[in-house]
Amino acid sequence: MYPLNYIEPVFRPPSEWQSLILQVCNGCSYNKCTFCEMYTLEQKKFKPKKVALIEAEMRSIAEAGLPVKRIFLADGDAMTLSTRRLKEILVLIKQYFPGLQRVSSYCLPRNLKNKTVEELTELKELGLSLMYVGCESGDDEVLERVQKGESFDSSLDALQKIKQAGMRSSVMILNGLGGPELSEQHALASAKLMNAAQPDYLSTLVVEFPQGSGDFETAFGIPWRKLGKMELFREMEILLDNLELKKTIFRSDHASNYLVLKGVLGKDKAALLSQVRTAIHQPGLIPLREEWQRGL
Ligand SMILES: C[S@@+](CC[C@H](N)C(=O)[O-])C[C@H]1O[C@@H](n2cnc3c(N)ncnc32)[C@H](O)[C@@H]1O
Numbered sequence: 001m002y003p004l005n006y007i008e009p010v011f012r013p014p015s016e017w018q019s020l021i022l023q024v025c026n027g028c029s030y031n032k033c034t035f036c037e038m039y040t041l042e043q044k045k046f047k048p049k050k051v052a053l054i055e056a057e058m059r060s061i062a063e064a065g066l067p068v069k070r071i072f073l074a075d076g077d078a079m080t081l082s083t084r085r086l087k088e089i090l091v092l093i094k095q096y097f098p099g100l101q102r103v104s105s106y107c108l109p110r111n112l113k114n115k116t117v118e119e120l121t122e123l124k125e126l127g128l129s130l131m132y133v134g135c136e137s138g139d140d141e142v143l144e145r146v147q148k149g150e151s152f153d154s155s156l157d158a159l160q161k162i163k164q165a166g167m168r169s170s171v172m173i174l175n176g177l178g179g180p181e182l183s184e185q186h187a188l189a190s191a192k193l194m195n196a197a198q199p200d201y202l203s204t205l206v207v208e209f210p211q212g213s214g215d216f217e218t219a220f221g222i223p224w225r226k227l228g229k230m231e232l233f234r235e236m237e238i239l240l241d242n243l244e245l246k247k248t249i250f251r252s253d254h255a256s257n258y259l260v261l262k263g264v265l266g267k268d269k270a271a272l273l274s275q276v277r278t279a280i281h282q283p284g285l286i287p288l289r290e291e292w293q294r295g296l
């Protein structure tokens with residue numbers, strides 16, 4: 001067992017399954033998105049972790065000789081920490097794990113507002129090379145209705161800063177977030193945001209409410225309901241059809257998805273679109289995840 005003192009629950013992107021999850025702060029400093037229940041428990045109140053405690057954990061992992069190739073800085077928005085604090089942590093990471101391939105973190109666009117490209121470049125040089133950005137949508141109305149606290153412009157600014165600093169970005173878009181009413185504009189604006197930003201990775205997740213969607217629906221302000229499978233596929237069709245990406249690794253394989261899609265955009269655009277259209281027009285031909293196989 002890793003000698004780590006996690007404050008549970010701890011979340012990480014699916015692609016960080018082999019990484020050491022280093023909790024450098026607890027919870028999410030924003031914590032207002034109405035669809036997100038990840039850091040709502042009492043013990044998950046936002047708090048940066050003392051650097052001395054983070055170092056003690058690194059030391060015990062290094063001394064145990066555990067193979068660490070990648071580190072993910074948890075929890076929800078470690079990039080809210082000051083550049084000075086992040087540098088301090090990254091220097092220690094380098095010291096304890098000299099052979100590391102990469103360090104990554106979740107990153108809200110607002111986390112980068114007060115960080116310059118020069119500061120981000122310094123962080124990149126210290127090993128922080130991948131930012132997971134939960135854009136969720138490119139549509140300002142959807143973003144406002146779910147209280148993301150971001151907009152098309154603020155999301156694009158952050159993604160451009162990340163690129164200018166030489167870091168890579170991995171964007172999350174939430175399929176179904178706008179409900180039936182805003183589905184089309186959500187897909188179109190999300191494609192527009194991705195086309196402008198050209199992220200390195202793009203993944204789509206299906207919005208899910210394991211504890212019920214009542215509060216989310218009330219806050220949304222106009223009628224909202226969960227999209228059915230076909231509606232989700234149609235939204236995906238609009239998104240894919242309007243994406244003009246040069247070289248973005250696209251993944252729609254998170255456990256929340258019914259239809260698993262993987263490819264490189266734009267190279268695989270026609271093939272991916274054809275899979276979605278087959279799922280819509282010839283149901284049964286492409287295997288879908290069963291409800292019991294899905295999760296968050
Ligand atoms: C643990 S959160 C941290 C992300 C980071 N704070 C941000 O907003 O960029 C990771 C992602 O989980 C996804 N997520 C959160 N609530 C969800 C829900 N109810 N259904 C599906 N995905 C959800 C969102 O895409 C979110 O960006």
Ligand code: SF4
Pocket residue numbers: 028029030031032033036037038039076077108134
């Ligand atoms: S989606 Fe990200 S920013 Fe929004 S509440 Fe969840 S962790 Fe915080």
